[in-house]
Amino acid sequence: MTNVSVAKEDAAPTGDLVVLESVNKHFGALHVLQDIELTITRGEVVVVIGPSGSGKSTLCRTINRLETIDSGAISIDGKPLPQEGKELARLRADVGMVFQSFNLFAHKTVLQNVMLGQIKVRKTDKKKAEEKARALLDRVGVGTQADKYPAQLSGGQQQRVAIARALAMDPKVMLFDEPTSALDPEMINEVLEVMQQLAREGMTMVVVTHEMGFARSAANRVVFMADGRIVEQAAPDQFFSNPRSDRAKDFLSKILHH
Amino acid sequence: MFDFLEGYDLLGAFWVTVQLTLLSAVGSLIWGTMLAAMRVGPVPLMRGFGAAYVNIVRNIPLTVIILFTSLGLNQTLGITLGGGDDFDTINFRLAVLGLILYTSAFVCEAIRAGINTVPVGQAEAARAVGLNFTQVLTLIVLPQAFRAVVGPLANVLIALTKNTTVAAAIGVAEAALLMKEMIENEAQLLLIAAIFAFGFVCLTLPTGLILGWVGKKVAVKR
Numbered sequence: 107m108t109n110v111s112v113a114k115e116d117a118a119p120t121g122d123l124v125v126l127e128s129v130n131k132h133f134g135a136l137h138v139l140q141d142i143e144l145t146i147t148r149g150e151v152v153v154v155i156g157p158s159g160s161g162k163s164t165l166c167r168t169i170n171r172l173e174t175i176d177s178g179a180i181s182i183d184g185k186p187l188p189q190e191g192k193e194l195a196r197l198r199a200d201v202g203m204v205f206q207s208f209n210l211f212a213h214k215t216v217l218q219n220v221m222l223g224q225i226k227v228r229k230t231d232k233k234k235a236e237e238k239a240r241a242l243l244d245r246v247g248v249g250t251q252a253d254k255y256p257a258q259l260s261g262g263q264q265q266r267v268a269i270a271r272a273l274a275m276d277p278k279v280m281l282f283d284e285p286t287s288a289l290d291p292e293m294i295n296e297v298l299e300v301m302q303q304l305a306r307e308g309m310t311m312v313v314v315t316h317e318m319g320f321a322r323s324a325a326n327r328v329v330f331m332a333d334g335r336i337v338e339q340a341a342p343d344q345f346f347s348n349p350r351s352d353r354a355k356d357f358l359s360k361i362l363h364h
Numbered sequence: 365m366f367d368f369l370e371g372y373d374l375l376g377a378f379w380v381t382v383q384l385t386l387l388s389a390v391g392s393l394i395w396g397t398m399l400a401a402m403r404v405g406p407v408p409l410m411r412g413f414g415a416a417y418v419n420i421v422r423n424i425p426l427t428v429i430i431l432f433t434s435l436g437l438n439q440t441l442g443i444t445l446g447g448g449d450d451f452d453t454i455n456f457r458l459a460v461l462g463l464i465l466y467t468s469a470f471v472c473e474a475i476r477a478g479i480n481t482v483p484v485g486q487a488e489a490a491r492a493v494g495l496n497f498t499q500v501l502t503l504i505v506l507p508q509a510f511r512a513v514v515g516p517l518a519n520v521l522i523a524l525t526k527n528t529t530v531a532a533a534i535g536v537a538e539a540a541l542l543m544k545e546m547i548e549n550e551a552q553l554l555l556i557a558a559i560f561a562f563g564f565v566c567l568t569l570p571t572g573l574i575l576g577w578v579g580k581k582v583a584v585k586r
């Protein structure tokens with residue numbers, strides 16, 4: 107695989123990158139995020155798990171302000187999340203996001219998908235953007251699909267393109283919201299492998315997933331959510347072998363025995 | 365049998381119809397797209413304006429709008445749209461303006477329907493990449509919306525082609541005005557009507573067929 111520089115090479119190895127302080131959010135009467143306190147350090151891989159409806163996606167989406175919050179504070183690399191406009195767009199470019207449903211731009215080719223943000227947001231010139239896009243596509247193993255449209259690719263390929271699209275912005279942190287949940291079983295591993303490799307290279311990652319194998323092997327920390335709260339957080343070994351809360355025990359017994 | 369056509373500029377009249385159609389089509393596509401952008405945008409004032417515009421304009425008969433451009437804008441307010449003292453030019457431009465004002469309401473609604481076919485995830489992914497509102501709209505949402513509504517826009521264009529006949533009301537020398545004149549002067553009522561009907565079908569049928577084909581060709585696969 108081609109060697110493409112990852113954003114963090116020049117970054118300091120430690121320090122708080124994403125900080126959430128007493129974050130609250132409601133959807134109408136539903137209190138989806140309740141006093142969330144979460145700090146993610148540079149280079150850390152945090153896996154977020156929890157039952158359906160516990161607020162994992164919402165938490166993920168508040169970090170790049172796809173969802174607004176009602177109270178509390180979120181900062182990225184020391185800067186508070188801007189309200190709207192140019193500042194917010196710039197911040198979002200620094201936060202890569204990978205969706206469950208891929209969301210590749212349907213009217214653009216795979217190559218154009220990976221070039222668009224570089225050209226329109228980073229103002230990279232076309233030639234450099236294409237070089238980088240092709241290198242990233244090679245890196246995630248879909249280099250030969252560059253001129254196809256998203257609908258012509260399998261789900262696993264589309265998701266890897268989506269990862270390349272996010273990486274093209276040289277993000278400081280990558281958010282994954284159930285990146286393998288919409289995939290056929292035989293395609294899950296090809297996506298997880300790309301994510302494993304990213305983790306090994308030191309990318310800061312927040313991953314909402316039900317893939318416990320990935321959590322065990324790649325995560326530095328597991329965050330367990332239930333009913334809008336962070337109920338427990340621990341290193342993966344500790345969490346899986348010895349969960350402290352009843353909610354976590356209950357949840358683990360359900361998913362591990364299936 | 366067609367001797368009576370001598371002395372009438374049939375092609376010239378239809379050429380004016382084509383010009384009215386094309387200029388109005390371009391104008392209403394631009395203004396209609398801007399209205400649609402206002403209606404889906406985040407600014408309440410613009411949303412309100414867009415909604416009010418569409419709901420008022422599409423409920424007023426086109427004849428009233430065209431007469432308003434002539435009686436209201438031109439004769440009362442003295443607006444000539446750069447046409448100088450040439451009444452033919454002024455009336456032609458007023459007619460184009462009226463057709464744009466009217467047709468853009470329908471273009472707006474067609475495009476808005478197209479925007480609704482674009483999954484929200486497309487705009488979210490675009491925002492997540494760091495594109496601003498205008499970029500999300502012009503680079504991601506509108507291109508996909510347009511591809512979804514080529515068919516409906518073709519219908520708007522066909523309606524517009526036929527609606528240009530209303531310009532006769534303010535004396536624009538397009539096909540319908542010539543038809544009226546010929547019917548008054550000649551005894552061939554049915555034949556004249558058939559000739560003009562045929563002329564319009566020649567304009568609108570290919571529009572529908574070609575755009576129908578284009579619509580299939582550019583459709584976004586999901």
Ligand SMILES: Nc1ncnc2c1ncn2[C@@H]1O[C@H](COP(=O)(O)OP(=O)(O)OP(=O)(O)O)[C@@H](O)[C@H]1O
Pocket residue numbers: 133136138156157158159160161162163164165
């Ligand atoms: N836009 C919205 N409007 C109203 N309610 C919402 C909205 N988005 C999410 N919710 C509700 O908020 C709660 C948390 O949703 P969220 O998607 O964050 O859960 P999740 O932990 O990601 O669940 P899953 O594992 O099913 O993806 C759910 O009850 C959901 O129905």
Ligand SMILES: [Mg+2]
Pocket residue numbers: 162163164283284
């Ligand atoms: Mg979710």
